[in-house]
Amino acid sequence: MWWKSALFILMSVMIVYSFTTPAPQKMIGESSRIFYYHIPQAWICVIAFAMSMIYSIKYLKTKDIHEDDKALVAAKLGFVFCLLATLSGATFAKVTWGSFWNWDPRETSIFILLLIYGAYFALRGAVDVEEKRASLSAVYSIFAFITVPFLIFIVPRLVPSLHPEDSIIDENMKFTMSPMVRTIFFSSLGLFTIFYFWLFNIGKRVQLMARNQVEQEDF
Amino acid sequence: MPKSSAGLLSRSLAVYFKDMRLELRTRSALNAILMFGVTTLAVVSFSLGQSNLSPKIMSALFWVIMFFSAMSGLAQTFIREEETGTSLALKLTADADSIYLGKLFFNLTLLTMMTLIITPMFFIFTDAPTNNLFPFLVVLVLGVFGLVSATTIVAAIIAKASTKGALFAVLSFPILMVLLMSLVSASEKIFDNQTLADTSSEVQFLIAYVVVMTTASILLFKFVWRE
Amino acid sequence: MDGNYVALAVTLLVWVGLFFYVFGVDKKVKKLEEKMK
Numbered sequence: 001m002w003w004k005s006a007l008f009i010l011m012s013v014m015i016v017y018s019f020t021t022p023a024p025q026k027m028i029g030e031s032s033r034i035f036y037y038h039i040p041q042a043w044i045c046v047i048a049f050a051m052s053m054i055y056s057i058k059y060l061k062t063k064d065i066h067e068d069d070k071a072l073v074a075a076k077l078g079f080v081f082c083l084l085a086t087l088s089g090a091t092f093a094k095v096t097w098g099s100f101w102n103w104d105p106r107e108t109s110i111f112i113l114l115l116i117y118g119a120y121f122a123l124r125g126a127v128d129v130e131e132k133r134a135s136l137s138a139v140y141s142i143f144a145f146i147t148v149p150f151l152i153f154i155v156p157r158l159v160p161s162l163h164p165e166d167s168i169i170d171e172n173m174k175f176t177m178s179p180m181v182r183t184i185f186f187s188s189l190g191l192f193t194i195f196y197f198w199l200f201n202i203g204k205r206v207q208l209m210a211r212n213q214v215e216q217e218d219f
Numbered sequence: 220m221p222k223s224s225a226g227l228l229s230r231s232l233a234v235y236f237k238d239m240r241l242e243l244r245t246r247s248a249l250n251a252i253l254m255f256g257v258t259t260l261a262v263v264s265f266s267l268g269q270s271n272l273s274p275k276i277m278s279a280l281f282w283v284i285m286f287f288s289a290m291s292g293l294a295q296t297f298i299r300e301e302e303t304g305t306s307l308a309l310k311l312t313a314d315a316d317s318i319y320l321g322k323l324f325f326n327l328t329l330l331t332m333m334t335l336i337i338t339p340m341f342f343i344f345t346d347a348p349t350n351n352l353f354p355f356l357v358v359l360v361l362g363v364f365g366l367v368s369a370t371t372i373v374a375a376i377i378a379k380a381s382t383k384g385a386l387f388a389v390l391s392f393p394i395l396m397v398l399l400m401s402l403v404s405a406s407e408k409i410f411d412n413q414t415l416a417d418t419s420s421e422v423q424f425l426i427a428y429v430v431v432m433t434t435a436s437i438l439l440f441k442f443v444w445r446e
Numbered sequence: 447m448d449g450n451y452v453a454l455a456v457t458l459l460v461w462v463g464l465f466f467y468v469f470g471v472d473k474k475v476k477k478l479e480e481k482m483k
Contacts (some may be wrong), residue, residue: 116394136376136380
């Protein structure tokens with residue numbers, strides 16, 4: 001498959017560039033390179049969460065159990081990327097702000113996101129009947145996702161932020177990036193996204209196969 | 220869906236009064252929620268002794284007590300339906316919307332009763348300033364509405380799960396965290412002798428939260444109830 | 447500058463390892479899919 005080789009080469013090139021070009025943010029210095037990895041992880045976390053919710057809505061509409069499988073795969077991947085984003089963020093916080101955890105608005109938001117995922121998996125573990133599990137977890141994930149806009153708009157007003165407002169780390173695209181930094185950042189974002197969809201595709205197929213296996217054994 | 224000729228409100232009230240009659244006979248949910256609240260309050264109060272609390276700590280303690288008391292009793296109404304097997308009968312006699320609203324009113328009554336007892340006790344035990352009572356009541360009412368609007372559907376979800384245990388708090392907390400943050404922030408300002416106008420952004424948020432959560436619950440409830 | 451090269455080597459290693467692991471899983475899944483048909 002040509003795109004897999006392309007992904008492999010381009011990601012490798014991106015990694016090399018991310019460490020050999022000048023640091024993206026002069027004031028923070030060398031550690032600001034983590035931004036090429038931290039933000040794409042957070043981005044995938046949100047995408048996966050949104051996909052999980054969309055598949056949940058689809059499930060409630062069609063009652064097709066495959067939609068529930070897809071929602072589960074997206075949620076699992078989203079949880080992993082969320083964890084990665086939290087870890088990379090905490091490392092960066094330690095280096096620049098002096099402590100791993102400060103309850104900064106974004107830290108609070110991602111923590112709540114992790115809790116929602118955790119609760120989602122806990123709920124799935126607590127229901128035995130498959131259709132019931134699918135409906136209940138679908139409702140929960142939709143209901144939980146509704147609070148995310150509140151997280152984005154309300155939490156920053158309640159807790160003082162440490163995320164610099166007009167530096168390169170800001171997600172509102174207000175930053176001043178040099179063309180080089182911009183190229184690396186957006187390639188990283190794109191490559192991470194492609195990688196995520198590849199993982200999602202594999203997960204979906206594994207889930208489908210497991211389901212067919214069970215059906216064959218039943219007959 | 221079977222619908223009687225009566226309007227949505229009277230159908231919901233029918234569900235509500237059925238639950239209230241049952242509750243008044245056994246008082247199981249109210250006792251649980253009340254004793255939990257009193258216990259938590261007592262633990263907090265005697266461990267702090269006579270120390271002078273800052274507004275921040277006072278408001279945090281108050282909402283911690285409220286949160287855990289709510290968690291101890293608000294799932295009862297749905298769990299009881301499942302355990303006694305009456306949910307099937309209810310499914311046949313009432314539609315999902317009126318059941319949801321009936322249960323919502325019921326939980327609202329339950330939490331209001333608890334609040335009416337816990338709040339004065341809190342003021343007595345912690346010596347919180349009482350000169351700013353009206354804004355505090357506004358935030359309190361919004362807080363009760365917020366807690367109930369977000370947790371009623373979660374209660375319906377966990378009633379259907381096979382292992383309930385601590386699931387109610389686990390599922391509710393991430394949804395309630397935004398609410399609790401703004402409630403703590405608002406009551407901190409009020410304990411600090413600020414006016415209601417100073418908390419306007421929190422109050423606006425609380426109203427939006429209640430409206431959004433209630434609407435979403437009504438839309439989603441039938442998918443839970445049908446299971 | 448030395449630290450950067452160490453970080454670069456580690457990141458590349460992680461990426462190459464991850465890629466080939468996922469690639470292997472993908473292949474295995476494909477084989478199983480064909481077997482089941």
